[in-house]
Amino acid sequence: xxxxxxxxxxxxxxxxxxxxxxxxxxxxxxxxxxxxxxxxxxxxxxxxxxxxxxxxxxxxxxxxxxxxxxxxxxxxxxxxxxxxxxxxxxxxxxxxxxxxxxxxxxxxxxxxxxxxxxxxxxxxxxxxxxxxxxxxxxxxxxxxxxxxxxxxxxxxxxxxxxxxxxxxxxxxxxxxxxxxxxxxxxxxxxxxxxxxxxxxxxxxxxxxxxxxxxxxxxxxxxxxxxxxxxxxxxxxxxxxxxxxxxxxxxxxxxxxxxxxxxxxxxxxxxxxxxxxxxxxxxxxxxxxxxxxxxxxxxxxxxxxxxxxxxxxxxxxxxxxxxxxxxxxxxxxxxxxxxxxxxxxxxxxxxxxxxxxxxxxxxxxxxxxxxxxxxxxxxxxxxxxxxxxxxxxxxxxxxxxxxxxxxxxxxxxxxxxxxxxxxxxxxxxxxxxxxxxxxxxxxxxxxxxxxxxxxxxxxxxxxxxxxxxxxxxxxxxxxxxxxxxxxxxxxxxxxxxxxxxxxxx
Amino acid sequence: xxxxxxxxxxxxxxxxxxxxxxxxxxxxxxxxxxxxxxxxxxxxxxxxxxxxxxxxxxxxxxxxxxxxxxxxxxxxxxxxxxxxxxxxxxxxxxxxxxxxxxxxxxxxxxxxxxxxxxxxxxxxxxxxxxxxxxxxxxxxxxxxxxxxxxxxxxxxxxxxxxxxxxxxxxxxxxxxxxxxxxxxx
Numbered sequence: 167x168x169x170x171x172x173x174x175x176x177x178x179x180x181x182x183x184x185x186x187x188x189x190x191x192x193x194x195x196x197x198x199x200x201x202x203x204x205x206x207x208x209x210x211x212x213x214x215x216x217x218x219x220x221x222x223x224x225x226x227x228x229x230x231x232x233x234x235x236x237x238x239x240x241x242x243x244x245x246x247x248x249x250x251x252x253x254x255x256x257x258x259x260x261x262x263x264x265x266x267x268x269x270x271x272x273x274x275x276x277x278x279x280x281x282x283x284x285x286x287x288x289x290x291x292x293x294x295x296x297x298x299x300x301x302x303x304x305x306x307x308x309x310x311x312x313x314x315x316x317x318x319x320x321x322x323x324x325x326x327x328x329x330x331x332x333x334x335x336x337x338x339x340x341x342x343x344x345x346x347x348x349x350x351x352x353x354x355x356x357x358x359x360x361x362x363x364x365x366x367x368x369x370x371x372x373x374x375x376x377x378x379x380x381x382x383x384x385x386x387x388x389x390x391x392x393x394x395x396x397x398x399x400x401x402x403x404x405x406x407x408x409x410x411x412x413x414x415x416x417x418x419x420x421x422x423x424x425x426x427x428x429x430x431x432x433x434x435x436x437x438x439x440x441x442x443x444x445x446x447x448x449x450x451x452x453x454x455x456x457x458x459x460x461x462x463x464x465x466x467x468x469x470x471x472x473x474x475x476x477x478x479x480x481x482x483x484x485x486x487x488x489x490x491x492x493x494x495x496x497x498x499x500x501x502x503x504x505x506x507x508x509x510x511x512x513x514x515x516x517x518x519x520x521x522x523x524x525x526x527x528x529x530x531x532x533x534x535x536x537x538x539x540x541x542x543x544x545x546x547x548x549x550x551x552x553x554x555x556x557x558x559x560x561x562x563x564x565x566x567x568x569x570x571x572x573x574x575x576x577x578x579x580x581x582x583x584x585x586x587x588x589x590x591x592x593x594x595x596x597x598x599x600x601x602x603x604x605x606x607x608x609x610x611x612x613x614x615x616x617x618x619x620x621x622x623x624x625x626x627x628x629x630x631x632x633x634x635x636x637x638x639x640x641x642x643x644x645x646x647x648x649x650x651x652x653x654x655x656x657x658x659x660x661x662x663x664x665x666x667x668x669x670x
Numbered sequence: 671x672x673x674x675x676x677x678x679x680x681x682x683x684x685x686x687x688x689x690x691x692x693x694x695x696x697x698x699x700x701x702x703x704x705x706x707x708x709x710x711x712x713x714x715x716x717x718x719x720x721x722x723x724x725x726x727x728x729x730x731x732x733x734x735x736x737x738x739x740x741x742x743x744x745x746x747x748x749x750x751x752x753x754x755x756x757x758x759x760x761x762x763x764x765x766x767x768x769x770x771x772x773x774x775x776x777x778x779x780x781x782x783x784x785x786x787x788x789x790x791x792x793x794x795x796x797x798x799x800x801x802x803x804x805x806x807x808x809x810x811x812x813x814x815x816x817x818x819x820x821x822x823x824x825x826x827x828x829x830x831x832x833x834x835x836x837x838x839x840x841x842x843x844x845x846x847x848x849x850x851x852x853x854x855x
């Protein structure tokens with residue numbers, strides 16, 4: 167800052183101070199007196215309350231001391247003067263002998279427990295018998311190793327565009343390329359065998375909302391929000407019935423037999439699965455579990471005589487990662503009638519190198535007709551400026567940082583809106599490189615400022631609005647308000663068109 | 671004697687400590703309330719509320735912030751309540767009438783009151799016409815001399831937000847004052 171600018175600022179401050187001093191009004195003696203009396207009244211109540219408090223504490227101390235004394239006295243009395251009835255009673259509790267020492271006492275109790283257990287009716291061996299014969303086949307699949315390619319640039323999401331997988335099976339080894347794949351219908355990042363075609367179907371009944379087919383062998387069914395594990399299992403039962411598959415051809419997998427899934431998956435998605443081996447026909451693997459609050463069923467089906475392909479599903483599962491943030495299913499799902507969105511979903515999101523999970527609350531704005539999610543622990547403060555209506559979300563009274571949304575008045579131009587952002591939030595140079603595609607402009611706190619965060623200006627139907635987060639402490643921004651801003655963007659939905667904010 | 675010492679003595683039954691504490695802050699609190707409400711009589715009424723509430727909660731003051739910051743937080747909440755309950759009753763700026771009427775009861779002579787206001791009216795109007803948060807930040811920073819952090823504590827905002835509001839408030843007031851000057855020129 168030049169000396170001239172500093173001097174100018176100093177003069178401005180001086181003028182403002184003088185102006186502010188001029189706006190002062192003298193206080194009348196009567197008012198002074200009245201406020202003094204009010205203060206005296208308050209102090210007198212405070213003293214009274216303090217007095218009561220002290221008495222209460224004294225009483226509590228007294229009773230505490232008394233109860234301790236009484237208890238000690240009582241115990242002492244029992245031990246010294248009146249042990250006979252107790253001993254008698256102990257005698258009946260543990261037999262006719264005198265009260266045993268403590269360790270013997272425990273032994274006795276243990277014995278009793280054992281006796282009780284032994285007294286139980288023996289279990290009917292038939293109960294453990296399996297009602298239906300269950301398949302117990304073993305399959306021999308290719309082993310594989312994922313070899314990340316060298317000298318390949320990561321994409322904007324820090325993902326490799328493809329992965330190389332080395333397979334070996336019965337003395338043969340070969341390599342296959344799996345390319346990056348994601349589809350709007352599923353919140354998953356995946357790699358699938360190169361050149362396999364992908365098709366999407368929607369609303370084909372049985373509570374399956376989306377079906378994604380990958381090549382001829384892989385199928386994902388993503389169920390509607392109300393569906394549960396029983397619905398998925400019923401669909402497998404139906405398929406088994408319809409195809410006339412024998413019970414010895416279907417193996418229900420125990421938890422230990424479920425495959426290891428994904429890198430970077432926040433939790434174990436898979437709940438159950440089946441292997442179906444029909445000799446001379448097909449080998450199938452079916453897995454299901456909950457993903458972002460909805461059930462997904464994954465089916466891998468390969469020709470019986472092409473066992474070299476049987477591990478493709480395992481590769482896909484191993485390279486799979488969940489897209490975060492995502493909603494986690496909770497037992498109580500209360501739906502907002504205006505937006506038809508969950509009112510308080512549990513959301514998982516990436517924080518630093520871990521995954522956090524917390525409850526969010528629906529935020530709906532009537533003015534711009536959008537809804538999104540904000541942590542339910544945040545406090546909301548609404549303020550109106552001469553240009554903008556602000557919604558400020560904070561975590562505590564100390565205000566180490568905040569997340570805020572601002573909606574400008576209709577007559578505010580883009581330049582005025584941007585000036586507002588610079589005036590309100592900017593400090594130093596703008597560190598923003600590329601504003602998000604949906605935004606008009608972005609300000610990021612650069613190095614050398616005493617805040618971290620960003621403010622994004624955007625426009626909807628000719629009206630400007632902003633989303634902003636900042637914190638004094640970089641950690642607060644990185645761990646608290648930064649991820650929250652990302653979630654607000656991710657879950658943002660324009661109600662009139664049902665479109666997200668982020669289209670990329 | 672520090673504020674904390676006065677508080678201890680006041681709670682222990684020393685009325686002169688209460689009077690000292692009151693005397694130390696009464697004018698400052700009133701100025702804040704006046705600039706925030708833009709209404710002399712309402713500020714007078716709020717003044718009583720603020721001192722009553724502060725005194726009643728004196729034992730709850732734990733010294734986590736300065737007494738001054740704590741007291742101004744109470745003032746702020748009183749003003750928020752005031753605007754909440756007077757949502758539909760817009761208060762016109764009736765500076766001249768109110769101030770003159772009130773000051774007629776004070777030590778200041780009517781002449782000095784009128785002279786004091788002469789030439790400043792426009793500036794005062796400029797300030798009183800500023801948005802509520804602008805007036806608040808300017809008052810706390812320029813009259814009370816609170817630091818950005820203390821101001822943030824009173825206003826329950828982040829320091830970044832306070833800096834932003836202050837920047838806008840100064841800009842707006844400067845602009846208005848310059849306009850006044852240019853009108854007279």
